[in-house]
Amino acid sequence: MTPRTDPLTLEVVELIGEVVSRYHAEYDEAAAQHALTGAQARVLGLLSVEATPMRRIARKLKCEPSNITGIVDRLEARGLVERRPDPADRRVKLAAATEEGRRTAAKLRASLDFAREPLGGLSEDERTALRDLLKRMLGN
């Protein structure tokens, strides 16, 4: 648990900061091309995989459930998302992507994959090495 302050570690920390910065810039830009904010794009991405209770969306986004109401409201007003009852528990509302929502999410994913193209500069062996190092770093 000793905080590392050696130059090598600091350099890696710096590089990770740059990755984070670039990731965000590209994510938000891709979202903006579909007139979505970053938060809206993340929620739409989740819902394009499966219908999800409001509360669970909040846990995945690490924010308060009350915020999800507004984000889903705005997505619903644009016809990208709809609220459905949960047959098993009448307190629960399932947010689900509409047809158009899934199409938008697919286009978003495509432009994101394109934005993350920097990985294309690495060989397969290098990508494997990067994957393993990131997994170890994340404790997976």
Add this chain to the structure above:
Amino acid sequence: MTPRTDPLTLEVVELIGEVVSRYHAEYDEAAAQHALTGAQARVLGLLSVEATPMRRIARKLKCEPSNITGIVDRLEARGLVERRPDPADRRVKLAAATEEGRRTAAKLRASLDFAREPLGGLSEDERTALRDLLKRMLGN
């Protein structure tokens, strides 16, 4: 420029997303421990290195200059930052960290380095490999 969709690349993209998510959670948590928002912590970090014109802060944060006014206002109200005239150009205001601001920034950096401790799980060779892969990925 061909978007890669092979499983290995998608796995690395996924892992980078997780790094970004964890980086943000830990950054915001560290900032909150000093009653700062993420944006305030970033600006304070910049100013603890050197006094900076408002406009330049905006460029570094990739946001509009008008936003910096409010962020610096709030930091100034707490005595962490002050505005100084620029002797060379009377239009320019230099934002600079106060003594207390530098102390807060130092504590923030320390808790951030601690938060980024996951790198401690990697050997020196592994950190070197990670550094080189990230540099190649970022095009450095």
Add this chain to the structure above:
DNA sequence: TATTGTTATACTCTATAACTATA
């Protein structure tokens, strides 16, 4: 009683446009 989603409120961040004082 506890949980789900919502509403109400207040604050921060954000972009845009118009303003001022300098250059």
Add this chain to the structure above:
DNA sequence: TATAGTTATAGAGTATAACAATA
């Protein structure tokens, strides 16, 4: 004319607290 900083405005995200419906 152009630039630096600010103000005014509006929209979005955020947390907190209180509420109705349901479990």
